[in-house]
Structure formats: structure tokens, C-alpha cells
Amino acid sequence: MRKKWKVWLVALAFIVFIPWAMVRLAPYLEPHVPDTPFEMPREIVGLAMALLGAYVAFRAVMVLSFSGKGWPGDEPEHLVDTQIYRFVLHPMYWGYTVFWGGVAIHRGSVGLLAETAILGIAFTLWCILVEEPRLRRRFGAKYENHRRRTPTLLPVWRALYWDVHDMPNTTLILMAFFRGLSRILWNVQVEGEEHIPHEGPVMVVCNHVNLVDPFLVGSYFTRPIYFVASDELFRHPLTRWFFRCFKAMPKRRWSRDIASIREMRRRLDAGSAVGIFPEGQRNWDGGPVIVGDEVYRLLRHMGVPVLCVTLVGGHEAWPRWSKLPGICDMTVRFFEPIDPGDYRDVADFRHAVEARIFNFATEPPVPRRALALHKGITTVIWGCIECGGAMTLEETARGLRCSKCGAEWDVTAGLELVNCSTGARMLQRAYHSKLIRLLREGRMDGAIDCVFSIECETRAFRIESTAGLAGLGRGTLTLTGKELTFRSERSTHTALLGDIAFTYLNLANHLVVVGPEGALQFKIIGDSPVRWEDYLSAARGTSARQWKPTGLAAVKAERKRQA
Known part of the structure; x- marks a missing residue:
């Protein structure tokens, strides 16, 4: 609390007290100065100095x-010895002084210029007598090296360009915005900050639970993270600009994108931090999404330390099926970096990474405190496990009710489902897993005895490139035990289930099917896209591996020992 009051007092001094004192006292120091023919150049020079000083001071505070x-x-x-702090040793004080000097020159006020000189002397004495000894005690030789190679008065002008090149102003502002928003909405707590490497190459690996994961992790880091993101995010100019501000790197989804791997390698060779989400997509039910070993082979191939991060409460904060975020508590947990070379093979390395990034699955759900607690949950809870009805659950004020058998479930603030008849509690992922098991056993509507037959209305598109979609019109999508068919007034497209390479739900929650005709995208209307993905997976005979908490006890013991 004392630190917060100290920060507020300093802010008031810089923003209110010092400007008030300088403006009020300037007339008493003002001598009579006759008019000169250089009024216009003087005003231009003063304005330029004021703008430069304001920019440098603001930039220094943000960095x-x-x-x-x-x-x-x-x-x-942490010691800041990069970006704007390579421009001049104390850029905030330097910029503040130059700003007032520019104002004095612009106004032609000798008194204000004299006050600026006094202010500059005061800042210099403060830095020499108070700030530099404090930084020297805290950071030692590292600060001494920074002080020796950074000018005190005359700045290194080229550092301004490299400063903005390394970290644009929009990035700093957006990071500050997300950090403040996360504190307000989700009361974010950060654990393991001491494990964050402040320099050198590192791969940041995190679980993916909601839309703001990369911004949350990035805003609590101490340098930019070059996150690998789906190329779908770069189709629209506005989203492309937004994610470029966050240093995101596009990657073609579900394919071996050699260009993105080379870009990752280049960033790591430059000593940067590169972030990836092994799951490749946000999960629907709050449980881990398991993928193949390719991601972990890539991590081992990069040959740099791996920093594992897990977000606890991220799913409850903003589930994928919810249009609006909820208000709850979140924790961003950083683990100690691990060296891929310390593990015998990919399997051992995979277990070590998953034990950390899926650590959230071992903790109880975090309760939501406000907004629509379960509106939209029927997207993932698309069927009734009591009677096998598909798309028969209706959302009520307290939870869910099956229109086929009348079974009811209450949905708690932690998004658990409580059977109103038996009192049994289930997590979303447990309920969804049971739905999938019943579906594969042939006990769900539309798949009785494993005979698949479902259809819905849809709008179809052909994915022609990263930036282009070709509309195929509105029609009917039908799934049988042998094929998937889309029919519209203009055309018919059929794919045998055995010819489908893979399916997934994209960022817009549209079903994407990759087959002989290329990639087709379907906007499911009046049905659940998760249900269609589950039915397609069951009909094709594919299954997702279930993650088991291997080695979690060791990780927990290690965390307690470090605490």
C-alpha cells in the first residue's frame, strides 16, 4: 500500500504540482525582453522540443x-537497459526537462526557461544522490555497465528509431490496457515471475483456454513475445494490424509451414522469446486438447530453454462457447524453464511439458461472479446423457433441462453440472467426455447403433487461400455413415468419410473439412458446431487421446519446495 501511495504522489507531483509551480512563479522571474524578428522560428523550435520531450518522457514511463x-x-x-533507456541514461527526467524547455522557448518566457534550468539541476542531483545509488545497490555491476555505455545529457539519436522498431507505441499501450483490464475483470495474480528469463532465446509454451491468452501472458512478460498464431487472424486488415502490434507470426493451420518455422528460428537466433500453444486451438469444455508429438519434436529441435505457463481460471473467465467474458479470479503461473536436452526422448519431454501447462486441470474450478454465467453452454453440452437426446437441452435460469426426458441440471458458478435428481456433480469436460463415449457406443440420437444420420442448415465456403473465401451458398449439410454431403441450389459437394484428411472448428467456430476437394468451411445454423465435429470424428473412427496427469506430484512438490 505504501508503494502505491508513493507512486500516486510522484504522479501528482509531475502532472499537477510542478506544472502549477512553474506557471505561477514564471512571471516573477520574467525580465523585459524586446520583440525580435525570429518569433516564428523560435515558436517552431520550442514546439518541436516540447513534443520530443513529452514523447521521450511518456515512452520512458511505458517501457x-x-x-x-x-x-x-x-x-x-528489473533493470531496464534497452529501448528508450539506450537513448539517454534517465529518459523520463530528460524528457520532462526538455518538454518544459520547449514550452519556455515557444512562449518566449525567460522566467520559465530559468525554472526549467533549476528543474534540470534538481533532477540531476536527485539522480546522482538518490536514484543511481539505489539502482547500483539493487542491480550491481549490470547497472554500472549500463551507466557507462549510456550518455547522460547528449542522447544517442539512432536509439529512438531502434526503440520504436523493437516495441511500437501501440504495443506498449495495448499491453498496458490489457494488464489493467485483466486486473479489473479477473483480478489476475501472477506466480513464478522469478522464473521469467529477461534475456536470451526462450520458447514460451502455454495452454490455450480463451481469446486473451497471448495478451495476458505477453502483458506480464518483460519483453515482447513473438506468438505463433493462425493465419486466419491475418485475413482482415484490422485484425492483421492488431496482431502485428503484438508481434504475432502467422502460420498455416494444421500444416507444416516451413516459412513460419524459419521465422521462429530467426527470432530465437536474435535472442527473442517465441510463444506457441501446443493445443493449436481454444478448448471447448475446459479440458486439455491433446495433439501429436510434432509440436514437441519442434521444441526439442529448437534447442533453447522452454518456459511453461499455465492459466488457472482462464476457461471460467471466458469460455469459448460464451460471447461475453465473466468476472472471476485468474492466475498466470510461470514454471521454471526446462532444457529439452535433459530428457531422454520426446515422450519424456512431452510428459514434462504437459504436466506443467495442463496443471490447471488438477485444481477446482474457479467460480464466476457476474454476467451470464452459462449462456451458450449448450454449444458444448449438446446432448442429454440420461436419454441420449441430441440438441434437446434447453437453457434455464438455473441450468439446463432436457425437453425429451425432463432431466434437469443446475450449472454452478464454477460451471459444474449438478444433477437435480441425484445431486451428482460433473465438470464440463467430464460431461462432454461421457457424451462422446455414448456417441461412439451408438446410444445418441442420430447415431443409434452407430448408424449415423444427421443434417442441418448451413452456409458453405471454399477456402481458396489464406486471405480468400469463395461462397458456395446456403444449403443442407448431411452426415451419414459413409459420406458428408452439402447440397444447395447451385451445387452439390460430397466427400467420403475415408477421404477426409481432418476436420476442426476454426476461430469463427465454423466447421472446416479438408478432403479431396480442398478445404470447405461450414457455418452451422441452428445446431451445435461442437456436436458436428464430435459426430464427424466418431463416424470417421478417429479419437482424441486423453491426457493423464503424469508427473504432477513431482511438479507440485517442486513448487512447494521453491515457495
């Missing part, structure tokens, strides 16, 4: 808050 995790008047947690 200090992001990379140093500190504010003016508060000791930073």
Missing part, C-alpha cells in the same frame, strides 16, 4: 512499467 515492472517513484523489479 519502465512493461519491462521493469515499476513506476516513477517506485523501484523497478
Whole structure:
């Protein structure tokens, strides 16, 4: 609490008290100065100086808050010796002084210029007597090296360009916005910050539970993370600009994109942090999404330390099936970096990574406190496990009710389902897993005795390229035990189930089917896209592996020992 008051007092001094004092006292120091023919150049020079000083001071504060995790008047947690802090040794004080000097020149005020000189001397004495000894005690030789190679008064102008090139202003502002928003909405707590490497190449690996995962992890990091993102995010100019601000790198989904791997390698060779989500997509039911070993082979091939991160409460904060976020508590947990070379093979390395990034699955669900607690949950809870009815569940004020058999479930604030008859509690992922098991056993509507027959209305598109979709019109999508067929007034497209390479739900929650005719995208209307993906997987005979918490006891013991 004392630190917060100190920060607020310093902010008030810089924003209110010092400007008020300088403006009020300037007339008493103002001598009579006759008019000169250089009024216009003087005003232009003064304006340029004021803008430069304001920019440098603002930039210094933003970089200090992001990379140093500190504010003016508060000791930073990490030494900031890059970006704007290569421009001049104390850029915030330098910029503030230059700003007032520019204002004085622009107004032609000798008194204000004299006050600016006094202010600059005061800042210099403060830095020499207070700030530099404090930084020297905290960071030692590292700060001494930074002080020796950074100018005190005359700046290195080329550092301004490299500063913005490394971290654009929009990135800093958006990071600060997301950090503040996450504190308000989700009361985010950060654990294991001491494990974050502040320099050198590192692969950041995290579970993927909601839309803001990369922004959350990135905003609590101390340097930019180059996250690998689906190329679907780069189709629209606005989203392309937005994700470019966050240093995202596009990758073709569900394919071996050599260009993106080379870009990852280039970033790591430059000493940057690269982030990936092994699951490849947000999960629907709060459980881990298991993928093949290719991701873990890639991590081993990169040959750099791997920083594992898990988000606890991320699913409850904003489930994929919900249009709006909820209000709950979240925890961003950083684990100690691991070296892929320390593990015997890919399987051992995979177990070590999954034990960390899926650590959230061992903790109880986090209750939501506000907004629509379960509106949209029937997207993933698409059937009744009591009677086998598909798309028969209706959302009520308290939970769900089956229109076929009358079974009812209450949905708790932690998104658990409680059977109103028996009192049995189930997590979403447990309920969804049971739905899939009943479906594969042939006990769900539309798949009785494993004879598949479902249909729905849909709008179809052909994916021609990363940036282009060709509309195929509105029609009917039909799934049988042998084929998937789309019929419209204009055309008919049929794919044998054995010829389908893979299916997935994209960012817009549209069903994407990759087969002999290329990639087709279906916007499911009046039905659940999750249900269609589950039915297609069951009809094709494919199954998702279930994650088992291998080695979690060791990870928990290690965390307790470190605490």
C-alpha cells in the first residue's frame, strides 16, 4: 500500500504540482525582453522540443512499467537497459526537462526557461544522490555497465528509431490496457515471475483456454513475445494490424509451414522469446486438447530453454462457447524453464511439458461472479446423457433441462453440472467426455447403433487461400455413415468419410473439412458446431487421446519446495 501511495504522489507531483509551480512563479522571474524578428522560428523550435520531450518522457514511463515492472517513484523489479533507456541514461527526467524547455522557448518566457534550468539541476542531483545509488545497490555491476555505455545529457539519436522498431507505441499501450483490464475483470495474480528469463532465446509454451491468452501472458512478460498464431487472424486488415502490434507470426493451420518455422528460428537466433500453444486451438469444455508429438519434436529441435505457463481460471473467465467474458479470479503461473536436452526422448519431454501447462486441470474450478454465467453452454453440452437426446437441452435460469426426458441440471458458478435428481456433480469436460463415449457406443440420437444420420442448415465456403473465401451458398449439410454431403441450389459437394484428411472448428467456430476437394468451411445454423465435429470424428473412427496427469506430484512438490 505504501508503494502505491508513493507512486500516486510522484504522479501528482509531475502532472499537477510542478506544472502549477512553474506557471505561477514564471512571471516573477520574467525580465523585459524586446520583440525580435525570429518569433516564428523560435515558436517552431520550442514546439518541436516540447513534443520530443513529452514523447521521450511518456515512452520512458511505458517501457519502465512493461519491462521493469515499476513506476516513477517506485523501484523497478528489473533493470531496464534497452529501448528508450539506450537513448539517454534517465529518459523520463530528460524528457520532462526538455518538454518544459520547449514550452519556455515557444512562449518566449525567460522566467520559465530559468525554472526549467533549476528543474534540470534538481533532477540531476536527485539522480546522482538518490536514484543511481539505489539502482547500483539493487542491480550491481549490470547497472554500472549500463551507466557507462549510456550518455547522460547528449542522447544517442539512432536509439529512438531502434526503440520504436523493437516495441511500437501501440504495443506498449495495448499491453498496458490489457494488464489493467485483466486486473479489473479477473483480478489476475501472477506466480513464478522469478522464473521469467529477461534475456536470451526462450520458447514460451502455454495452454490455450480463451481469446486473451497471448495478451495476458505477453502483458506480464518483460519483453515482447513473438506468438505463433493462425493465419486466419491475418485475413482482415484490422485484425492483421492488431496482431502485428503484438508481434504475432502467422502460420498455416494444421500444416507444416516451413516459412513460419524459419521465422521462429530467426527470432530465437536474435535472442527473442517465441510463444506457441501446443493445443493449436481454444478448448471447448475446459479440458486439455491433446495433439501429436510434432509440436514437441519442434521444441526439442529448437534447442533453447522452454518456459511453461499455465492459466488457472482462464476457461471460467471466458469460455469459448460464451460471447461475453465473466468476472472471476485468474492466475498466470510461470514454471521454471526446462532444457529439452535433459530428457531422454520426446515422450519424456512431452510428459514434462504437459504436466506443467495442463496443471490447471488438477485444481477446482474457479467460480464466476457476474454476467451470464452459462449462456451458450449448450454449444458444448449438446446432448442429454440420461436419454441420449441430441440438441434437446434447453437453457434455464438455473441450468439446463432436457425437453425429451425432463432431466434437469443446475450449472454452478464454477460451471459444474449438478444433477437435480441425484445431486451428482460433473465438470464440463467430464460431461462432454461421457457424451462422446455414448456417441461412439451408438446410444445418441442420430447415431443409434452407430448408424449415423444427421443434417442441418448451413452456409458453405471454399477456402481458396489464406486471405480468400469463395461462397458456395446456403444449403443442407448431411452426415451419414459413409459420406458428408452439402447440397444447395447451385451445387452439390460430397466427400467420403475415408477421404477426409481432418476436420476442426476454426476461430469463427465454423466447421472446416479438408478432403479431396480442398478445404470447405461450414457455418452451422441452428445446431451445435461442437456436436458436428464430435459426430464427424466418431463416424470417421478417429479419437482424441486423453491426457493423464503424469508427473504432477513431482511438479507440485517442486513448487512447494521453491515457495
